[in-house]
Amino acid sequence: MDKTRFYQCNDCNSTLFEMSGTVAQYCDHDLAGLKPNTIEASKEKHIPVLKFQKTHLHVKVGRVPHPMTLDHSILWIFVQTRNGGLYVQLTPEDLPEANFMVKENDVLAVYSYCDVHGLWMLDNAELDYDEIVCSPEFSQGCIG
Numbered sequence: 699m700d701k702t703r704f705y706q707c708n709d710c711n712s713t714l715f716e717m718s719g720t721v722a723q724y725c726d727h728d729l730a731g732l733k734p735n736t737i738e739a740s741k742e743k744h745i746p747v748l749k750f751q752k753t754h755l756h757v758k759v760g761r762v763p764h765p766m767t768l769d770h771s772i773l774w775i776f777v778q779t780r781n782g783g784l785y786v787q788l789t790p791e792d793l794p795e796a797n798f799m800v801k802e803n804d805v806l807a808v809y810s811y812c813d814v815h816g817l818w819m820l821d822n823a824e825l826d827y828d829e830i831v832c833s834p835e836f837s838q839g840c841i842g
Contacts (some may be wrong), residue, residue, distance in 0.1 A: 701807060702778045704817055705729035712776075713811060734819035736807060744818040746775065746808040753801055759794035759810045759818075766790050769814075776809040 705714045708728055735744065737778075743760040750756075759772045766772065772794040778783040779800055786796035805820040 701821070702776070702809070703781060704734070704809070704811075706731040706732055715804060727748060732817045734817040736819050736821070737813070744812055744815060746810050746818070746820045748805075748820070750802045753799055755798040755800050755802070755805065757798065757808055757810075764794040764810075766792060766794055771813055773811045773813050776811075777805060778807045778809070779804045780806060785795050815840065 700836075706712070707714070708727065710728055713732070714729065720746045735789055742762040743764045747758045747759065747761055748755060755777065757775050757777065759775065762780070764772050766788070768790050771790045772788050774785060774787045775796045776786075777800060778797050781804070784800060786798070788794065798809045809820075812818065
């Protein structure tokens with residue numbers, strides 16, 4: 699399966715996922731393609747961090763948890779799989795993390811969308827399931 703493509707409506711700022719190759723317009727307006735960022739100077743706030751336990755995937759956005767305020771937050775997390783994808787929408791009241799039921803070898807990429815800094819991606823070539831990352835802001839202290 700090809701990487702999922704993401705678009706944003708130039709009028710209402712809605713984000714759309716293209717999985718079938720047919721997205722062209724939304725609400726009668728043209729869509730702008732979103733190119734995911736994959737390199738962050740600090741690699742601390744936007745790149746997804748993953749922890750697998752059998753068929754349970756826990757995704758946290760950032761080695762240091764991303765801010766979740768009305769003016770700056772992660773809006774959603776998307777896990778692309780061999781058969782499609784899994785999506786969780788977040789609000790500023792949520793932690794920048796989500797849980798998914800998926801087999802480790804089915805994950806192709808994980809995306810997060812920051813309302814200030816845009817789309818971020820960790821693809822399966824970069825997935826490091828054995829890394830241990832700790833932060834007092836993480837709900838479980840350490841992951842990995």
